[in-house]
Amino acid sequence: MPKHDTPLLDQLESGPWPSFVSDLKRMAKKKDECWDILGQLELSYKDKITHWKHGGIVGVFGYGGGIVGRYSDVPDRFPGVAHFHTVRVNQPSSKFYSSKILRQICDLWEKRGSGMTNFHGSTGDLVLLGTTTPQLEPIFYDLTHDIGVDLGGSGGNLRTPSCCVGRARCEWGCYDTQAACHNITMTYQDELHRPAFPYKFKIKFSGCPNDCVASIARSDCSVIGTWKDDIRIDQKAVAGYIKGDFAPNAGAHSGRDWGKFDIQKEVIALCPTGCMKMAGDTLKIDNANCTRCMHCINVMPRALRPGKVQGASILIGAKAPILDGAQFATLIFPFIEMSTENEFPELKAIIEKCWDWWMTEGKNRERIGESIQRVGLPTFLSVMGVEPIPQHVREPRSNPYVFWKDEEVEGGFARTVKEFRIKHNL
């Protein structure tokens, strides 16, 4: 395939940030279909419109998802991207790799694909960008037989779950996010590979409320680590911070002079519930009034740690704007156990209850968050078998359109006008 002139894209080779254009050009020396990727992209830059056709349904036998079909709408000019399907490969928890497996995947992709990838897609998958339909089954065969990895999810199903780095290298992980992510992925392979849901469903695992995988915004079922008992305080380390031995926020703000660390100003006064104070040289936390926002722990990681009674909160229903507006997830279960040894029975019960209900009640292409909006939070809570608690709302409703059930009202709803007219004659 010939080189194309790419004056607009060439401009993106200057500047300090790693240039995807330079990368593509380097790959094009080995895989000349990359020239056509550049050529079609240049045309899109010029025309200010995409040159991919609508949709595309391709896949491998046995699965209903995992591969996103794509065709060029100018295949005669750019035959190298006439077919340009994307293969989603299920990534390891927290994306730790050995160079061996990456080499294996690269060898496979250089042989059967464009050589271009996306490390990683927003949902977490390792994304192999651009191949042709006849290559799909061979790719799948090699992935599963030689490399031992499976495809990720796409379509109306469980999408590839993902997690933060967790206890692998973070002292705040309140449960083993990697074990949970892996266990849930393996348990629900069928739901991941064969679309059976009204729409997509995502699960993300964060070890603490810092939420490094943004589960509260990007997953229908958000599992966020937390603790029930007291924050662990090392008073000696607190004194170290006050003295200036340790940099606040582990030195995250060292790029600018913010003055000497002031525990009053930077921690105590910023606590959202105002539940902290210094009593002499001792830092006190009124844990009953702590909302576990992580701020004080984030500022003084050597001195403060999450409590020992750890678990997770479950929030349901985050989604992007389409159709009826963006949503963050809503708190449904304030605290559940996350037992790795027992393979997360509480979490699985919750997930399956959500699915049982949503698979029958959810409308076509309705995210679970929208289903909850439609039927109301109280109905969803009763489906989930949860007693309403104040923690379920940020504030009580301000309108008085309150529904009552027949049995909650003395005398029920059955009335006759005749009876009413005895006292209220026309």
Add this chain to the structure above:
Amino acid sequence: MAKIEHKGKAYEVDEDGFLAKGMEEWDNGWVDYVKSIEGITDMTDEHQKVIDALQEYYKKNGIAPMVRILSKTTGFPLKRIYELFPSGPGKGACKMAGLPKPTGCV
């Protein structure tokens, strides 16, 4: 649009091999052709039942049924549908039934 030939008859299809004109051009020859490319060895009454259910639903409602409605009307759990149509209800059964290509975030 490409044309494919099967046993002397031509069909107009898109890149993914879905019938461009849908059920208008659909016939038994088409079923036989899709069978040959979608990993189906023998056509059975069960295959026919799925196709009939899809076509009936599409004619009545103008869209393909949701997976669980297809399962309900045919009585086949999803597992059985994949046994019948290895590519699944969308790429396999809908293609064979002559329904339009599934769209959206697939």
